[in-house]
Amino acid sequence: MKMLAVEIKDPADGPGADDVRRAQVGDVDSFEKIYREHSPRIYALCLRLMAGDAQSATELMQDVFIRAWRRLDTFRGECAFSSWLHRLAVNVMLENARSDGRRTARVLPMEDTGKLPGAAKSSGIELSMDLESAIASLPRGARMAFVLHDVEGYQHQEIAGQLGLSVGTIKAQLHRARRLLRERLER
Amino acid sequence: MTHEVVRHLLDDYVAGDLTEDARVPVLDHIGVCAICRSEVDDLEKLAVQAAALPRAVEPPVQAWAEIRSVIERDARVERTVSRRSSSRFRAQPYALAAAGLLVALVSSGGTALYLRERAAPSVAVAPPAAATADPAGAATLAAFTIEENNYLREAAPLADVLEQQQGVLAPETVAQLKKSLRIIDDAILEARNALARDPGNRTLVEMLSANYRHKVDLLRRTTEMTRSS
Ligand SMILES: [Zn+2]
Numbered sequence: 286m287k288m289l290a291v292e293i294k295d296p297a298d299g300p301g302a303d304d305v306r307r308a309q310v311g312d313v314d315s316f317e318k319i320y321r322e323h324s325p326r327i328y329a330l331c332l333r334l335m336a337g338d339a340q341s342a343t344e345l346m347q348d349v350f351i352r353a354w355r356r357l358d359t360f361r362g363e364c365a366f367s368s369w370l371h372r373l374a375v376n377v378m379l380e381n382a383r384s385d386g387r388r389t390a391r392v393l394p395m396e397d398t399g400k401l402p403g404a405a406k407s408s409g410i411e412l413s414m415d416l417e418s419a420i421a422s423l424p425r426g427a428r429m430a431f432v433l434h435d436v437e438g439y440q441h442q443e444i445a446g447q448l449g450l451s452v453g454t455i456k457a458q459l460h461r462a463r464r465l466l467r468e469r470l471e472r
Numbered sequence: 473m474t475h476e477v478v479r480h481l482l483d484d485y486v487a488g489d490l491t492e493d494a495r496v497p498v499l500d501h502i503g504v505c506a507i508c509r510s511e512v513d514d515l516e517k518l519a520v521q522a523a524a525l526p527r528a529v530e531p532p533v534q535a536w537a538e539i540r541s542v543i544e545r546d547a548r549v550e551r552t553v554s555r556r557s558s559s560r561f562r563a564q565p566y567a568l569a570a571a572g573l574l575v576a577l578v579s580s581g582g583t584a585l586y587l588r589e590r591a592a593p594s595v596a597v598a599p600p601a602a603a604t605a606d607p608a609g610a611a612t613l614a615a616f617t618i619e620e621n622n623y624l625r626e627a628a629p630l631a632d633v634l635e636q637q638q639g640v641l642a643p644e645t646v647a648q649l650k651k652s653l654r655i656i657d658d659a660i661l662e663a664r665n666a667l668a669r670d671p672g673n674r675t676l677v678e679m680l681s682a683n684y685r686h687k688v689d690l691l692r693r694t695t696e697m698t699r700s701s
Contacts, residue, residue: 311547313540320536325528332529343532347539347618354543381625416521435522441489460483467514 305366309357316357320350323367327374333432334378337421345381349374375433375447382425419469423462430458431466473497478508486515538615545619545681613671616680623684630691641697649694656687 307315327349331342353373360369420428420436429448433439434455441459445452478501484490485498502508638646663680667673 313543313547316543317536317540320539324531324535328531329527329529339532343535344618344621346531347535347542348622350539351542351618351622354539355546416525431522435519436525436527438523456483463483463515463518466518470518 302362305357305360305362308354309360316354319366323370324350326367327370330371330374330432330437331378333417333420333436334375334429336423336425336428337417345374345378348381349377352377371437372447379448415470416466419466422469423465427458427462427465430455431462434459435463473501475501475505475508478502478505479511482508482511482515486512486519534611537611538618541612541615542619545678548678612674612677613667616667616677619681620684623688626688627684627691630688630695634691634695641694649690652690653687656683656690659683660687 304315304318308319324346328342328346331345331349332339335341335345349370353370356373360366420431423431430444433444433447434441439447441452441455444450445455448455478498481490481494481498485495485502490498502512634649641649660680660683663676663683667676667680670676
């Protein structure tokens with residue numbers, strides 16, 4: 286199965302500030318419009334962050350939108366709504382990884398995450414492209430750095446801030462990710 | 473610049489992150505070093521491929537229905553909670569915590585009562601097999617599971633804080649708190665088991681939700697008390 290790519294609409298035709306305002310006062314239908322508009326981008330991010338595991342990615346994305354709904358009043362419009370959601374997605378993923386680690390030690394050491402059964406294939410959508418599978422097989426830290434920087438286009442500084450790491454660490458993770466990806470793609 | 477130095481700068485070179493005085497010697501070296509040149513080619517190819525990956529993927533269709541059911545329940549609980557709490561309590565953290573204990577106990581008692589009534593012969597209980605095969609039931613349970621995970625995530629660090637800080641509270645408050653938490657936990661466990669047998673039961677979901685919410689509220693208020701004392 287292939288990843289179902291969908292077209293990205295120009296932000297200008299996106300849900301207006303009106304939808305966000307209406308959702309902020311509790312209008313679920315307006316929030317649904319926001320969901321329809323933004324969920325494909327957020328889902329793609331979740332899918333890559335969760336190493337191609339469709340079920341975890343769906344749960345993460347649902348969690349992101351539920352929290353977005355609960356925190357809508359904190360969105361003041363200083364940045365684009367899409368950036369706000371995007372940051373929320375990364376934060377939710379990090380929070381989940383931290384609390385899962387504390388609760389059940391389900392998060393494996395960084396070196397081992399590439400060997401998770403769900404790493405290269407997924408229960409629902411299979412990432413058939415070589416690069417996608419190679420990204421999914423990366424250790425978690427390297428994968429996050431690569432997805433956020435090389436795929437999503439964040440700056441080192443932004444990623445470092447979001448992950449609570451130094452710029453040097455992010456660059457080292459990126460270097461490692463790229464080296465591993467090239468090795469895996471050559472095979 | 474030597475090969476050893478340059479090879480550490482190639483990522484930055486390809487990303488365009490080098491200053492002019494670093495970029496020029498790297499460029500010169502690449503002109504004469506086949507290893508670095510091929511490394512740069514590979515990195516550039518990878519950057520192009522990464523940038524070309526699909527940035528949007530349609531999520532599974534049922535995902536929204538589950539989100540919607542959680543946020544609609546949120547709105548209902550919010551209305552109930554805002555009816556219960558008055559501004560008089562808001563000003564006094566101790567009174568507020570006391571109210572929290574009371575609300576939690578009343579609601580957990582309600583769960584026990586509901587479960588007892590359901591167990592009585594006059595109330596028909598759907599057989600487990602039929603219940604699990606019900607797709608609406610499965611959706612209700614799936615939506616609730618997401619919410620439950622959120623509560624567990626919220627409750628765990630609060631319980632940690634409380635564990636470490638309970639010395640600052642009066643012993644009778646700690647005893648009362650532990651008793652309340654035990655009652656809520658029992659109610660959660662009982663309702664959770666009942667929900668596993670009857671996944672489509674919305675009343676159970678709402679009760680379970682309310683119990684979790686009370687637990688998190690209670691923990692949060694008590695940890696706030698430990699901070700302010
Ligand atoms: Zn060289």
